[in-house]
Amino acid sequence: YPADPISTPWSLTTANLAEANASEEDKIRAMMSQSNHEYDPIHYVKKLTGPPPANYTCYRCGKNGHHIRNCPTNGEKGFEPPQRIKKSTGIPRSFMKEVDDPSIKGAMLTNTGRYAVPTIDAEAYALGKKERPPFVPRDRSSSEEDEDPVPDELLCLLCKDLMTDAVVIPCCGNSYCDDCIRTSLLESEEHVCPTCSQSDVSPDALIANKFLRQVKLSQAAPAQPWVLFRKVTCMKYFLQYTLSSESIQTP
Numbered sequence: 001y002p003a004d005p006i007s008t009p010w011s012l013t014t015a016n017l018a019e020a021n022a023s024e025e026d027k028i029r030a031m032m033s034q035s036n037h038e039y040d041p042i043h044y045v046k047k048l049t050g051p052p053p054a055n056y057t058c059y060r061c062g063k064n065g066h067h068i069r070n071c072p073t074n075g076e077k078g079f080e081p082p083q084r085i086k087k088s089t090g091i092p093r094s095f096m097k098e099v100d101d102p103s104i105k106g107a108m109l110t111n112t113g114r115y116a117v118p119t120i121d122a123e124a125y126a127l128g129k130k131e132r133p134p135f136v137p138r139d140r141s142s143s144e145e146d147e148d149p150v151p152d153e154l155l156c157l158l159c160k161d162l163m164t165d166a167v168v169i170p171c172c173g174n175s176y177c178d179d180c181i182r183t184s185l186l187e188s189e190e191h192v193c194p195t196c197s198q199s200d201v202s203p204d205a206l207i208a209n210k211f212l213r214q215v216k217l218s219q220a221a222p223a224q225p226w227v228l229f230r231k232v233t234c235m236k237y238f239l240q241y242t243l244s245s246e247s248i249q250t251p
Contacts, residue, residue, distance in 0.1 A: 168206070171193050
């Protein structure tokens with residue numbers, strides 16, 4: 001059907017076209033006319049003429065009395081529009097600090113017409129940001145200078161890191177991470193010890209080193225490493241002596 005509207009008076013005023021006294025073609029045309037009637041050019045808003053309202057502010061120069069298209073600064077080269085002041089919408093008043101000068105950095109306009117700066121921003125602007133000069137060696141802090149290295153007795157002989165789930169191997173009495181020593185023994189065909197090279201060392205023969213597992217490395221090692229080193233050394237020789245005595249007594 002053609003989309004041009006019909007000129008019958010009921011086509012734009014009748015709400016219920018199904019009960020209208022017209023043919024089906026006229027009803028369809030009336031329906032199409034009603035759907036486009038609101039967007040007809042006769043309903044377009046004309047350009048405003050005359051002086052603007054008293055509360056209108058030009059967004060270019062920030063002054064009243066004219067529209068932005070009639071701003072006196074239009075066409076001026078090098079014109080810099082004034083800085084727009086943000087509103088403090090959504091920020092509680094208790095978090096704001098009132099100021100008198102709107103040119104202060106971070107100033108916002110409150111609903112009372114006063115200017116204020118967020119308290120956190122005011123403190124940050126007061127302190128300022130200090131940039132570190134490039135290519136300047138970093139000064140070591142006192143905590144880094146006083147920090148002592150972790151004793152070697154607490155490091156795994158395979159991964160060179162702090163032992164996790166420490167276990168003792170019965171052949172030489174050395175301690176390793178449980179996962180490290182088991183993987184090393186299973187990867188070798190004859191289950192060779194990575195330290196003393198003794199063969200036929202079963203992973204099931206590994207002994208849990210309960211002392212190293214219970215030691216709080218994060219507290220004891222940085223505070224008094226020499227005390228922990230002495231305890232670990234004594235424990236190591238005690239285990240070696242125990243294992244050697246058991247091997248001698250075994251027929």
